[in-house]
Amino acid sequence: MASLEQPILISFKLCPFVQRAVITLLHKKIDYTIEYIDLQKKPDWFLDISPLGKVPLLRVKDRVLFESAVINEYLDETHGAPMLSQDPLDKAEQRAWIEFSSSLFNALHQLTQARREETYLKIEEDLTKKLAPLERKVGDKGYFEGESFSLVDSAFAPFLMRSQIVADNTGIDPVSDYKKISKWRDNMLSLPEVQKSVVEDFEELYMEGIYERGGYLADL
Template sequence: MQLELISHALCPFVHRACIMLREKGVEYSRRDVDLEAKPEWFLALSPRGKVPVLVADGTPLFESAAIVEFLDETHPPRLIPEEPFARARQRAWVEVASELLMTQYKTMMAATQAEFEAAAKTATAALARYDEALRKGELASDAFGLVEVATAPALFRFALLEERTGWSFWPRGSQVEAWARRLAARTSVTSSVSEDFPGLFMKLLADKNSYMARVRPAS
């Protein structure tokens, strides 16, 4: 199967698709687009004008969740459970992961202290939901499936933010911290972004006048 991923270097939803491609070990080409000046050929492929788009044997597929499931179905071994209840629960946690990414973005883009504190409170609460699920055994700390593919881009960025800015959103020593650090360091996760990703990521925060990029946390 010939695969081309239409992408953007910083998009976490593209990151999801790349992670699954890396996990499957399949060859693919990648073409980045400028989302500030979207070309007509891209808009013809993407009904919502968003990345990622996966062109599989000439057929364009859009939306990261659909792309990830397509790749899992067409490239064994399967990561997504066959059992209906388990599969439904994993899909539900994908929605939680998408909400986490949106919360993370608001936190990163907050320009004022008040905006940042409000967004950070929501981000911390979202991560606490994962911690509770891990403690209850609803999520497995050593698993790697659809939930982890969907959530890893956010966790990778939280770890990078902590390293580069000093801001941390998970409780020290918590199960979610250990889970997040394991996923953020997984080869498929780290190799799915460019070598200059950290610099590009921090430049984005600086260009957007991000509070996180300007202010260090109190020690």
């Protein structure tokens, strides 16, 4: 049973933004509980406390935090060694890349939903273009920068995991042409906090969703 001091994460099993928070909780070794909801049948109590009607939510005592980047910064500032730079300019740049990671989630999601080949190829080209500046920025030591895990790593890890699952199941891998991102992905997916950040049948659930949508990618 969770104590009153233990945060409660409200989640949906396939949400990459929830996964960001779980990775940070695990990396920081923070005791927490997780509660899953069905986004197709959102409970009234959830709608009452979620201003945007989205996950993740983090319940801390009698207060509720929303937006994954905000949740992660709260966890970072209240537990253990900081995972963002203490230099204001460096921290701002890290926050900018965290925001950028959301555009990769959106592009990959659109890729899995595209029904026509023409649409699929356009989205694939857009995703590939987005990866080019990331390749230039990523370090060559297995992390986003430096030799330690940061909030930028936890922000990108869900995209890196999903891109690997798509590659393993369809042979389509937008990351394959980028050596530093590929190395980064291999390292991220080897970390316990990333491996344990999803439910055991996550890959099956994720691919089921792609096949059920019946898009172009599902037929490859």
